[in-house]
Amino acid sequence: MRYIPNSPEERESMLKSLALTDINDLFQRIPENLRLNDAIGIGQPMSEPDLIAHFRHLASQNAADFQSFLGAGAYSHFIPVIIDSLISRSEFFTAYTPYQPELSQGTLQYIFEFQTMVCQLTGMEVANASLYDASTGVAEAVLMAQRVTRRNKIIIAGSVHPQYREVVKTYTRNLDTVVEILPFTEAGTVDLNALKIDKETAAVVIQSPNFFGCIEDLASLADAAHQSGALLVACFSEAQSLGALKSPGACGADIVVGEGQSFGIPLSYGGPYCGLFATLDKYIRQMPGRLVGETKDDKGNRGYVLTLSTREQHIRREKATSNICTNQGLFALMATIYLATTGRKGVQEVARQNLQKAHYAASAIGQLPGYSIKFSAPFFNEFVVQTPRPAKDILKNLIDRKIVGGLALDTYYPEMTNSMLVCVTETTRRPAIDQLVDSLASEAEIQQPVLENPE
Amino acid sequence: MSNILEDLSYTKDHEWIRVSGDSATVGITDHAQNQLGDVVYVELPRVGDKFDLSESFGSVESVKAVSEIYMPIAGTVTQVNEALNESPEKVNEDPYGTGWMIVIKMDDPSQVDSLLSAIEYEDYIKSEGAE
Numbered sequence: 001m002r003y004i005p006n007s008p009e010e011r012e013s014m015l016k017s018l019a020l021t022d023i024n025d026l027f028q029r030i031p032e033n034l035r036l037n038d039a040i041g042i043g044q045p046m047s048e049p050d051l052i053a054h055f056r057h058l059a060s061q062n063a064a065d066f067q068s069f070l071g072a073g074a075y076s077h078f079i080p081v082i083i084d085s086l087i088s089r090s091e092f093f094t095a096y097t098p099y100q101p102e103l104s105q106g107t108l109q110y111i112f113e114f115q116t117m118v119c120q121l122t123g124m125e126v127a128n129a130s131l132y133d134a135s136t137g138v139a140e141a142v143l144m145a146q147r148v149t150r151r152n153k154i155i156i157a158g159s160v161h162p163q164y165r166e167v168v169k170t171y172t173r174n175l176d177t178v179v180e181i182l183p184f185t186e187a188g189t190v191d192l193n194a195l196k197i198d199k200e201t202a203a204v205v206i207q208s209p210n211f212f213g214c215i216e217d218l219a220s221l222a223d224a225a226h227q228s229g230a231l232l233v234a235c236f237s238e239a240q241s242l243g244a245l246k247s248p249g250a251c252g253a254d255i256v257v258g259e260g261q262s263f264g265i266p267l268s269y270g271g272p273y274c275g276l277f278a279t280l281d282k283y284i285r286q287m288p289g290r291l292v293g294e295t296k297d298d299k300g301n302r303g304y305v306l307t308l309s310t311r312e313q314h315i316r317r318e319k320a321t322s323n324i325c326t327n328q329g330l331f332a333l334m335a336t337i338y339l340a341t342t343g344r345k346g347v348q349e350v351a352r353q354n355l356q357k358a359h360y361a362a363s364a365i366g367q368l369p370g371y372s373i374k375f376s377a378p379f380f381n382e383f384v385v386q387t388p389r390p391a392k393d394i395l396k397n398l399i400d401r402k403i404v405g406g407l408a409l410d411t412y413y414p415e416m417t418n419s420m421l422v423c424v425t426e427t428t429r430r431p432a433i434d435q436l437v438d439s440l441a442s443e444a445e446i447q448q449p450v451l452e453n454p455e
Numbered sequence: 456m457s458n459i460l461e462d463l464s465y466t467k468d469h470e471w472i473r474v475s476g477d478s479a480t481v482g483i484t485d486h487a488q489n490q491l492g493d494v495v496y497v498e499l500p501r502v503g504d505k506f507d508l509s510e511s512f513g514s515v516e517s518v519k520a521v522s523e524i525y526m527p528i529a530g531t532v533t534q535v536n537e538a539l540n541e542s543p544e545k546v547n548e549d550p551y552g553t554g555w556m557i558v559i560k561m562d563d564p565s566q567v568d569s570l571l572s573a574i575e576y577e578d579y580i581k582s583e584g585a586e
Contacts, residue, residue, distance in 0.1 A: 150501060285496050 067432040068404040069361075071382045071423025072211070073134070073161050073237040074270055075262045077350070078427055083264045083337045092333055101306035107329065108304035111292040114336040121242045121339075121347075122256040123249025124278035128289035130332040131275030134237055134259035135164045138205065139171035140277065140288045141233045141255045145203035146177065147286045148231060153178045153200040155230075157190045159210035161237055162412040168205070188214040188375025188384065190221070197228040203255075205233040208248070209241050211412075212421065213358075213382025214375050222252030231255060239263055239276065240425075241380045243351030255279045264338030265331055274331035284308065353426035354381035357433065361424045364437045370444035374419055382423045384409065385440075391420035394443045401439050457486035457580065460551055464527070464567055465576035468509075471551065472527045477564055481527060482555045483515060483546065486580050491517035494546040497539040499556060504532045508566060512557065515546065528566045530559035 006014075015021060027035060046054060068076060087093060091106055101108060111129045118127035131137045142154050154172070156165055158181045165181075172179060182204070185191045190206065197204065204225045208216035222232040234253035236242070239262040248256045260274035261267075279287055285308075293307040342350065358381040366373045370388030387394055391408040398405040406422040413419075424433065463471045469487035473480045488494065496516040506512050511523040512532070536555050539545060546554040561567075571579060 285498075 063402070063404070066402045066404055067428075067435065069406045069422045069424060069428070069436060070404050071213075071238070071425075072407045072421055073163065073259065074267050074273075075238055075240070075381075075423065076267060076425055076427050077240065077262050077264075079264050079266060080338065080341050082341055083334050086337050087330055087333055092330065095329070102303070105304055108292045108306065110333050110336050111329070112294055112304050113340065114332045115292060117336065117339045118260075118276050118278050121239070121247065122253075122258075122276070122278045123247030123251075124253075124256050125249075125281040126284050126287070126291070127276065127278035128287055128291055130260070130328070130335075131257075131277050131289055132328065133261075133271060133273040133275045134235060134257060135161070135167040135275075136171075137257035137259075137275035137277050138164045138233070138235050139168045141235070141257045142168050142172065142177070142203060142205065144255060144279075144283070144286050144288060145231045145233060148283055149202040149229065151200050151202040151230070152176045153180065153198070154203055154205060155180045155182050155195070155197065155201060156205040157182045157184065157207060157210065157216070159184045159188070159190060159212060159214070159216070160205060160207040160235065161211045164207070164235065164237075184210075184212075186375070188212045188377040188379075189216050192217070192220060192224070195221070195224055197224055197230050199228065201225075201228060201230040203231045203233045205235065207235045207237065208245070209236065209238055209380040209382065211237075212375055212384045213379040213423075214377035215245065215380065218246075218248055218251035218253060222254075225254075226252070233257065238380060238382070240347070240351050240354055243347035243349075244355055244380060249278075254283065260331070260335045263335035263342075265334050272328050272331060274328065274335050276335075350426050351380075354424070357381075357426065357428055357430075358383065358424040360430075361422065361428075361433045361436070364433065365422070365440060368437065368441050368444060371440060381425055382421060385420050385422055387418045387420060387440075388444045390417050392417075394440070395420060397443055398436075398439055401435075403436055403439055405436060405440070457484065457489060458551075459485070459573045459577050461573045463551070463573065464570035465573070465579075466525065466527045466570060467579060468525045470524060470527050472567070472570065473551075474561075474564070474567055477561050478533065478558055479528060479530070479561055479567075480555050480558050482550055483524060484576070485550050487515075487522075488547050488550045488554070491515060491522060492519045493517055494543045497543045497546060497556065499535045499539065500532050502532050502535055506530065506532075506559075524556065526559070527570055528559065528564075529562040531562075532557050533560050534558035 011023070015023065020026065095104065095107055115127040115129060119125065131140060146152055154177055156168060156179060169179060183191050183194050189210065204221055206216050206218065206221055208218055210216055218232070218234055225232040231254035232252060233255045234248035234251070236258035239258055239260050256278045258276045260276045265274055277287070277289060290306060291308040293305050295303055295305055297303050339347065358379070362373050362383045365371050365385055372386045374384040374386040392410065395405045395408055406420040409416040409419040409421055463473050465471055465484065469484045471482055471484050494515055494517050498514045500512045506526045506529065508526055508529045510526050512526050513524050515522050515524055535557055538553065539556065548554065
């Protein structure tokens with residue numbers, strides 16, 4: 001089988017017509033030190049049976065039979081089988097993006113339904129056709145708030161996912177944006193007393209449930225922001241929380257942005273995911289991305305159109321509000337099918353199970369000698385456990401028992417050595433929670449060696 | 456037939472300018488709004504922004520197209536018609552009145568002399584239409 005469709009003769013003839021002798025002459029413009037000079041480390045070619053055997057071997061190394069309590073922005077939820085069947089239809093699966101949109105009525109209809117359901121969930125007036133993921137969504141929201149207010153200071157909560165904050169920093173690194181971090185209290189939520197919004201502040205960015213799983217007081221933050229003419233950007237990493245909590249829109253948020261992975265999208269080693277983005281009607285012109293509208297044709301039939309994409313890169317690149325709004329449409333479709341099949345009551349039921357199972361686990365772990373629940377603020381399905389020894393050591397030992405116990409928080413918060421973030425969803429069964437509790441109990445009893453490095 | 460006011464000056468990009476001392480009000484012509492169709496959004500600069508002659512200071516978005524709007528004269532923006540944020544349709548309804556866009560302080564008022572008069576502008580759009 002030939003993978004390169006032109007023969008050595010054809011390549012030679014093409015080079016000759018360009019007055020070149022070697023294919024590397026085409027890359028002379030790229031500085032030598034930036035060129036890939038080694039082979040790509042994927043090994044030698046293989047026959048098809050060898051390749052299948054190779055991937056079976058790799059797959060066997062997955063920790064498929066491990067119990068995982070890892071959340072922190074990516075959540076294990078039940079995925080209805082209907083999703084894979086429907087997205088596999090070639091009309092959906094092979095389409096990239098509707099550049100001749102009106103010919104793609106099926107695609108436009110599901111995007112319209114996606115936007116509608118995102119509005120219903122977030123309590124907002126208008127939602128776009130999705131972005132890459134929550135982290136880039138938060139960064140886009142920050143840029144949008146600057147466009148709306150014509151101010152350049154951003155206050156971002158220290159309890160916002162650390163990776164989202166990093167993406168915001170990357171996006172704004174070469175702009176005039178000033179990014180200030182709002183500290184959090186011992187309760188695990190932002191310190192409202194430390195909030196200093198001034199006339200330069202474009203937005204306050206808050207996550208709820210926050211990175212520690214705690215639920216923030218969005219309404220108070222919205223009031224504080226609005227008093228100074230700033231916007232409240234409310235984000236979330238766990239979309240299922242929308243089935244249990246008062247919507248960010250009802251709390252007064254101006255821009256709501258979040259991760260849609262929880263709605264039927266597999267974990268996939270951390271991506272690709274689906275960014276949700278919603279705002280108020282009055283800010284629609286400053287919203288990144290595209291929007292699908294419903295209309296009627298000249299015979300009165302219902303139809304869908306790609307509207308408000310005038311600021312998108314494929315039309316007026318230099319005026320675009322965002323240059324990554326070519327969304328991963330298939331993921332928006334997965335979220336749409338999930339929400340349509342789960343329904344309003346189903347989303348509430350999933351949220352209820354998350355809440356109850358997580359609180360059962362937290363209560364049991366909190367009663368263990370040496371352990372406590374670090375933050376007192378209400379939480380949804382994630383909570384921080386204070387551990388008797390460095391959390392990293394405990395988590396490492398749990399791996400031997402086939403348990404991924406959570407995330408050691410000192411990865412992102414160096415001062416939190418003895419803290420780990422634990423997530424429990426509807427897919428976690430009670431025996432698994434009890435096994436985690438037992439394992440943590442036995443970890444508390446392990447005595448630290450007196451001398452770690454006897455040198 | 457498009458409405459062309461005699462006391463204004465015009466550009467080939469279909470902006471009008473009304474001079475008053477060293478200030479001037481700028482908008483788009485009746486002909487331009489007719490060509491664009493229903494205006495749904497006007498993107499305007501901020502007070503204090505400085506632009507050169509012929510530099511784009513904003514854009515007009517209609518149901519048909521997005522068009523840049525250009526400075527008829529170099530200057531600094533002193534007023535912006537914020538009412539267009541809420542009611543962009545004023546550009547269609549009253550392009551020379553409530554549909555004005557910006558007021559500028561001119562860098563060099565003599566630049567007005569090189570703009571088109573009402574008669575020249577009328578001839579210009581006739582010749583454009585004939586092409």
